Amino acid sequence: MRITIEKDLCIGAGQCALTAPRVFTQDDDGFSALLPGQEDGAGDPLLREAARACPVSAIEVTES
Structure with missing residues (x-):
């Protein structure tokens, strides 16, 4: 899998962590x-x- 974090969208809510x-x-x-x-x-x-x-849907997970 590939994980992409769109830094321009991230607001630091911390839900991912x-x-x-x-x-x-x-x-x-x-x-x-x-x-x-x-x-x-x-x-x-x-x-x-x-x-x-x-x-804000800043994280994308795709199959590699």
Whole structure:
């Protein structure tokens, strides 16, 4: 899988990090970021739910 975070859309709500904390975190400015080594989501079952939880749809998950 491929995870794309649209930084221009992200408002820093943190829903991704709350939903899938093994994949997402928030950077120093409070915006969504992937944890190191999680560029493909590492099979986390909550990955797609985290993308759906984003209030501005800033996260896209696609099959590679």
